[in-house]
Amino acid sequence: MILTLFKTELIKQKKGYIWLIVTIIPLGTMVAMFLDMYLRYHTYLYGLAQKNKITSWVILLKENHNILGWGMFLPFFVSIIATIIYYTEFENNSWKKHLSLPISKVEIYISKFFVILFFSLIMIILNSLGLLAVGKVIGFPEVFDYKLYANYILFQFIAILGVSAIHNLLSSYYENAIASVTIGFISMIFSKIVLLARPSMAKFSPYTYTYYANILNGESKAIVVYGGIISMVIFLFLGILSFKKRDIL
Amino acid sequence: MLKALKIELLKIKGSKVLFIAILFPIFSVLQGAMFLQYIKRSGESFQFWRMLFSGSTFFYATLLYPMIIILVFAIITRLEHINNGWNQLLTFPIKRKNVYLSKLLLGCVIIFLNLAMLSIGIIIAGLILGGDANIPYNIILGKPILAFISSLPIISFQFFLSIKFKHIGVPLGIGSALTLPVILVINSTKYWIVYPFAYPMIAITPNLVTLSEEQILKHYIMYGVSGLIFIIIIGIGLLKFKNKDIM
Numbered sequence: 001m002i003l004t005l006f007k008t009e010l011i012k013q014k015k016g017y018i019w020l021i022v023t024i025i026p027l028g029t030m031v032a033m034f035l036d037m038y039l040r041y042h043t044y045l046y047g048l049a050q051k052n053k054i055t056s057w058v059i060l061l062k063e064n065h066n067i068l069g070w071g072m073f074l075p076f077f078v079s080i081i082a083t084i085i086y087y088t089e090f091e092n093n094s095w096k097k098h099l100s101l102p103i104s105k106v107e108i109y110i111s112k113f114f115v116i117l118f119f120s121l122i123m124i125i126l127n128s129l130g131l132l133a134v135g136k137v138i139g140f141p142e143v144f145d146y147k148l149y150a151n152y153i154l155f156q157f158i159a160i161l162g163v164s165a166i167h168n169l170l171s172s173y174y175e176n177a178i179a180s181v182t183i184g185f186i187s188m189i190f191s192k193i194v195l196l197a198r199p200s201m202a203k204f205s206p207y208t209y210t211y212y213a214n215i216l217n218g219e220s221k222a223i224v225v226y227g228g229i230i231s232m233v234i235f236l237f238l239g240i241l242s243f244k245k246r247d248i249l
Numbered sequence: 250m251l252k253a254l255k256i257e258l259l260k261i262k263g264s265k266v267l268f269i270a271i272l273f274p275i276f277s278v279l280q281g282a283m284f285l286q287y288i289k290r291s292g293e294s295f296q297f298w299r300m301l302f303s304g305s306t307f308f309y310a311t312l313l314y315p316m317i318i319i320l321v322f323a324i325i326t327r328l329e330h331i332n333n334g335w336n337q338l339l340t341f342p343i344k345r346k347n348v349y350l351s352k353l354l355l356g357c358v359i360i361f362l363n364l365a366m367l368s369i370g371i372i373i374a375g376l377i378l379g380g381d382a383n384i385p386y387n388i389i390l391g392k393p394i395l396a397f398i399s400s401l402p403i404i405s406f407q408f409f410l411s412i413k414f415k416h417i418g419v420p421l422g423i424g425s426a427l428t429l430p431v432i433l434v435i436n437s438t439k440y441w442i443v444y445p446f447a448y449p450m451i452a453i454t455p456n457l458v459t460l461s462e463e464q465i466l467k468h469y470i471m472y473g474v475s476g477l478i479f480i481i482i483i484g485i486g487l488l489k490f491k492n493k494d495i496m
Contacts, residue, residue, distance in 0.1 A: 016416075017414075017416050017418050017419050017422075018418070020419070020422070021418055021419075021422035024422060024423060024426050025422060025425070025426045025429075027426070028426035028427060028429055028430065029426075029429060029430075031430065032429060032430030032433050032434070033433075035430070035433060035434065035437070035440065036433045036436075039436075039437050039440070040436075067432065067433065068429060068430065068432065068433060069312070069429060069432060070429075073425065073429060076425065077422075077425070080418055080421050080422050080425070083417070083418055083421075084416065084418035087416060087417070087418065091415075091416075176327075177327075177417050177418075178320065178323055178324055178327060178417060179265075181320075181417070181421060182265070182269060182320060185316060185320070186272070189273075189276050189312075189313065190276070192308075193276065193279065193280060193283075196280075196283070197283055
């Protein structure tokens with residue numbers, strides 16, 4: 001049933017703005033990274049890569065993640081995706097219809113969660129494909145590091161599990177779409193401050209997990225994997241509890 | 250016009266827009282205070298107020314400020330997008346021009362309030378942290394005013410998107426996608442001029458080194474371009490709004 005609901009959700013979004021958002025954001029990052037590489041690769045970044053004995057692909061990934069701020073913004077983009085998905089229901093006042101059908105509320109809620117993950121994953125993949133295109137156009141001398149970028153995609157996906165569960169809960173709870181996005185934005189800023197001022201505390205905020213997704217060393221991997229999965233379980237459980245109590249008005 | 254503005258003020262009374270306008274600068278000032286403490290601990294010599302201002306405004310101008318503009322206009326126009334608000338509003342005997350301009354003016358006032366809160370916050374934080382009485386008002390009060398002028402293209406663009414699209418995801422998504430590259434664009438002395446989302450950062454940064462004549466000229470061009478883009482986008486938006494159908 002969840003799969004059927006998932007497919008229905010995708011059909012609902014077919015003519016919506018979600019495709020525009022999940023394409024335009026990675027497109028923006030691709031243009032920005034191209035500009036960055038065009039201006040600094042031959043004069044500075046390539047030399048830096050050689051000095052540190054890393055490939056141009058690693059430098060590109062780090063520029064995208066840390067300098068451009070993809071790692072910081074990603075949870076906020078997930079919050080926008082979640083808002084758009086739930087907005088369809090509030091806009092058409094279709095909750096009443098959905099919740100009076102003989103379908104389990106839990107299944108409806110989980111299918112929405114999967115849709116958020118699906119569109120977030122597409123956005124993450126498009127971001128990495130954009131980086132691949134930038135590297136090819138600029139003419140990196142090294143062979144494309146498929147393993148690194150596959151890991152990058154995978155760890156970003158695990159890192160957003162918790163945030164997706166949080167925004168699945170918030171977007172289903174608040175009819176005012178801006179409330180959920182604003183909470184996402186404030187949490188993103190606050191997490192950034194915590195990360196700078198108290199790095200040891202940062203691992204308790206699901207909004208920081210995406211920061212660690214590019215480092216891929218032992219401790220960061222553990223934070224992403226355990227943090228992402230544990231926060232997802234907690235917030236998905238809380239969300240289900242809250243959604244089950246929803247009244248048909 | 251004044252009447253329309255009063256109505257708009259009443260509408261936002263229950264929203265959290267003022268809370269957002271006041272809260273976000275507090276984050277930035279906190280960050281500036283932490284940056285100052287870090288510099289103090291490093292033992293390097295520094296100019297107290299300039300450091301506090303730079304620490305508070307770097308993150309603010311590159312990320313927070315454009316996002317605040319995006320959120321403010323999304324909130325102001327949301328009230329009309331839900332429950333057929335435009336239809337009701339446009340059937341009233343009020344000039345469409347006044348409706349449009351009063352919403353724009355209200356957004357500008359809230360954004361200006363946000364910048365004022367930033368300046369006040371920096372002064373209060375500086376005095377608490379032991380700054381001397383020689384407060385450089387030309388920087389702390391002057392630079393945010395310049396940032397406001399330089400952000401007119403973002404204001405007009407986000408206002409246009411927020412009026413045009415019922416779905417708030419569109420102005421939010423497009424706005425945040427355009428905010429993301431700012432940090433990279435400002436590193437280029439050649440190309441920042443073609444990217445209006447980078448203007449507030451350029452305008453608010455205190456000049457720690459003497460600018461070349463070319464850079465000074467670019468700054469003047471930036472303010473001119475900002476005004477011009479603002480007039481063009483608002484003009485197009487107003488024309489479209491006047492011809493908007495009541496569905």
